[in-house]
Amino acid sequence: MPKKSLFISLEGTEGAGKTTQMEMLGKYLEKKNYHVVLAREPGGTVIGDRIRKILLNPEFKAMNPITEALLYAASRAQYVAEVIKPALRAGKIVISDRYVDSSYAYQSFGRGLNLKKIVDINNWATDEIIPDLTILFDLPADVGLERIKDDFTDRMEQESVTFHRNVVRGFLKLAKKFPDRYRIIDGTKDVHSVHSEVVKIVDKCL
Ligand code: TYD
Numbered sequence: 001m002p003k004k005s006l007f008i009s010l011e012g013t014e015g016a017g018k019t020t021q022m023e024m025l026g027k028y029l030e031k032k033n034y035h036v037v038l039a040r041e042p043g044g045t046v047i048g049d050r051i052r053k054i055l056l057n058p059e060f061k062a063m064n065p066i067t068e069a070l071l072y073a074a075s076r077a078q079y080v081a082e083v084i085k086p087a088l089r090a091g092k093i094v095i096s097d098r099y100v101d102s103s104y105a106y107q108s109f110g111r112g113l114n115l116k117k118i119v120d121i122n123n124w125a126t127d128e129i130i131p132d133l134t135i136l137f138d139l140p141a142d143v144g145l146e147r148i149k150d151d152f153t154d155r156m157e158q159e160s161v162t163f164h165r166n167v168v169r170g171f172l173k174l175a176k177k178f179p180d181r182y183r184i185i186d187g188t189k190d191v192h193s194v195h196s197e198v199v200k201i202v203d204k205c206l
Contacts, residue, residue: 004034004091004093004206005087005088005089005090005091005092005093005094006093006094006132006133006205006206007084007088007093007094007096007129007130007131007132007133008025008093008094008095008096008131008132008133008134008135008202008205009095009096009098009099009100009101009131009133009134009135010022010095010096010097010098010134010135010137011098011099011101011102011105011134011135011136011137011171012136012137012138012139012144012171012187013139013141013144013164013167013168013171014141014144014145014147014148014156014157014164015139015143015144015145015146015147015148016137016138016139016144016187017137017139017187017191017194018097018098018137019040019097020191021135021137021191021194021195021198022038022040022095022097023038024191024195024198025095025195025198025199025202026038026095028195028199028202029093029202034092034093034206035090035091035092035093036092036093036094036095037083037087037092037093037094037095038095038097039079039083039084039094039095039096039097040096040097040098041072041075041076041079041096041097041098041099041102042055042056042071042072042075042076042098043075043079044075044078044079044082044083044096045075045078045079045082045083047075047078048075048076048078048079051071051074051075051078052075054071055068055071055072055075055155055156056154056155056156057154057155058153058154058155058158060155061155063155065107065111065112065113066113068107068111069103069107069111069113069117069118069121070121072102072103072106072107073103073121073122073124073125074125076099076100076103076122076125076126077124077125077126080125080126080127080129084096084126084129085127085129088129096131099131099134100119100122100126100130101134101136101171101174103118103122104118104119104122104170104174105167105170105171105174106156106167106170108170109166109167109169109170109171109173110159110163110164110166110167110170111163130181131181132181132205133181133183133201133202133205134178134181134182134183135183135184135185135198135201136171136172136174136175136182136183136184136185137185137187137194138168138171138172138184138185138186138187139168139186139187139188140165140168140188141161141164141165141167141168142161142165143188144164144187145157145161145164172184183201185197185198185201
């Protein structure tokens with residue numbers, strides 16, 4: 001049975017298809033007999049799921065951007081300690097639906113907080129564990145928001161289109177800043193074409 005640890009994060013704007021692609025990739029890897037751990041952020045642990053409820057509650061419009069950044073980092077600290085580190089140590093493949101790059105894109109490029117501060121608190125939260133591979137599903141913010149409009153309920157989704165456009169631009173800047181681990185896929189394509197591209201990229205890392 002293949003035993004190789006690999007940490008993959010999936011990133012992108014709202015409605016970019018990360019969750020569907022994570023499930024498809026997970027099944028593909030399990031068929032190849034890899035041990036796969038799938039998790040999402042914020043959350044992925046019992047404590048993180050509680051933090052997630054605070055972060056995404058649409059009643060909390062008054063949340064300060066720094067509070068927000070720290071809560072995402074807090075959820076992530078628990079997730080790294082409880083899920084990511086043990087899984088990687090055991091030689092598993094971890095696929096994370098969002099990770100630190102979401103904080104860089106949303107809290108820095110979206111909210112306007114200093115990128116270095118966001119990087120620093122996240123380095124502390126994660127013990128500097130960064131993904132081997134980050135797949136960015138690139139999609140215009142408007143297209144993503146249109147896809148999820150019937151289910152438009154959480155605090156972040158309710159942000160303005162301008163906020164989400166800045167997030168998308170942020171992700172593209174991050175891809176340029178970290179070219180070694182970033183791969184970009186056109187998220188406007190259909191689910192199966194995107195999945196074949198994901199598989200091609202991931203196969204190269206195995
Ligand atoms: P979720 O329902 O998981 O969104 P999606 O299905 O689009 O992944 O909600 C997570 C929301 O939190 C999403 O709007 C992105 C945002 N977010 C941040 O702002 N910073 C972060 O560090 C993370 C992980 C998510």
